[in-house]
């Protein structure tokens with residue numbers, strides 16, 4: 001539904017509609033996704049004149065929603081924030097005075113395994129569905145991941161191979177499926193696609209910060225509030241305005257060339273600072289006066305031309321398929337994630353209406369399933385999703401549920417522009433140009449927590465530039481003030497018995 005027709009490599013030529021006017025600002029933000037809006041709000045708070053340029057007719061990118069038959073159908077995210085009310089995004093929203101409310105999960109999760117659902121209030125709850133032998137190996141892995149330093153030669157090892165090295169995987173099918181379903185739901189990756197260091201860093205952070213949360217009003221509400229903050233500081237958000245080119249002189253950015261889609265008019269906007277929220281492939285395209293098109297990004301590798309290959313070099317995105325379901329009856333009895341260990345494709349599901357009933361019409365429930373796309377056969381992937389839903393809920397599914405949308409997320413509208421752990425450097429060779437968003441997530445910070453932390457990282461880089469000389473004078477290491485340090489390791493202990501977070505307080509209010 002929201003798969004975007006967009007950016008292969010298409011040369012953008014100047015013609016009669018060449019730019020006719022020039023505007024000067026302090027900073028240009030390309031893309032009004034979450035990363036772009038958060039960056040703009042911070043820059044405005046620092047007194048800069050900012051313009052945000054978005055080619056779609058709405059802000060929010062993959063973190064907003066549209067009302068479809070009274071349901072908040074999201075453009076990407078499943079209305080969920082990975083580290084909940086204690087996470088990086090939540091702290092950033094507080095710092096920016098953006099009103100928001102997050103409902104933390106009340107369980108570690110539930111797990112559909114060997115045809116049954118097991119509810120785990122805390123981490124130890126998973127021992128309910130592991131055999132004694134697998135429970136022993138589970139504890140052993142916990143020891144290796146959290147109490148032992150990861151040997152250097154194991155850091156880059158794909159996580160499936162690391163498991164093979166440390167446990168008898170053939171005798172531990174549930175344990176392997178446990179890790180696989182979490183990686184598929186949380187990272188949209190298979191275990192062979194993610195390094196051991198990244199799994200360890202991400203898991204440590206998940207345990208140290210807190211339980212995931214559903215956003216009150218859905219992800220579109222955060223986007224709306226951020227838009228208001230940008231406007232309240234007199235920032236400008238130009239919708240339906242596509243950036244065609246990033247201009248530079250002597251290795252320093254100085255302007256962008258844009259096209260207003262409704263009028264076809266082109267304009268030059270000048271600024272010494274450009275923040276790109278569109279990922280490295282599209283940013284590189286704009287620097288070379290090229291547009292990256294969805295069709296070319298999705299071309300099989302052997303048919304891609306050399307210029308396509310150049311444009312998509314080194315970019316490995318995370319891809320997924322998401323289903324929005326409306327149900328007359330509740331199918332998941334908690335506010336957390338139901339992980340699916342015994343399905344063909346679906347990795348996990350949430351029922352966000354348990355936290356915020358207004359996300360669907362009164363008396364109905366919204367359910368969202370997520371899976372990694374494992375082949376190029378999208379029809380088959382959809383059919384497997386349907387077959388999984390029937391397996392999980394039996395007759396109830398056909399009797400009480402309606403599929404609202406079933407969308408694939410890949411190419412220029414993926415789950416993550418770069419797979420967790422493969423993220424690129426936010427600072428480019430061209431001075432004054434920085435990247436934010438889910439292609440530059442710092443290690444251990446997934447999804448929108450990674451987006452928020454990427455914005456913190458950008459702010460530190462910017463401020464370091466100003467303070468570099470002073471730091472050198474004082475013989476200080478680089479001053480880092482925005483990137484959030486993870487909370488105490490001891491916080492992880494809270495997970496043993498129950499999910500940490502605000503779920504008990506929220507229930508009372």
Ligand SMILES: Cc1cc2nc3c(=O)[nH]c(=O)nc-3n(C[C@H](O)[C@H](O)[C@H](O)COP(=O)(O)OP(=O)(O)OC[C@H]3O[C@@H](n4cnc5c(N)ncnc54)[C@H](O)[C@@H]3O)c2cc1C
Pocket residue numbers: 030031032033034035036053054055056059060061062063075076077078079080081082241242243244277278282320321322409413414415416436437438439446447448449451
């Ligand atoms: C199916 C799915 C499920 C997900 N689930 C979750 C979840 O539950 N929790 C979570 O935390 N995260 C989730 N994510 C990930 C999360 O949605 C993204 O990481 C996040 O929204 C990315 O934000 P961004 O600002 O980096 O990029 P984007 O949201 O992609 O924003 C970039 C913007 O730039 C615009 N743009 C592109 N090119 C141009 C141009 N040339 N000129 C002007 N504008 C341009 C685009 O239109 C877009 O609006 C999910 C993603 C998907 C797809």
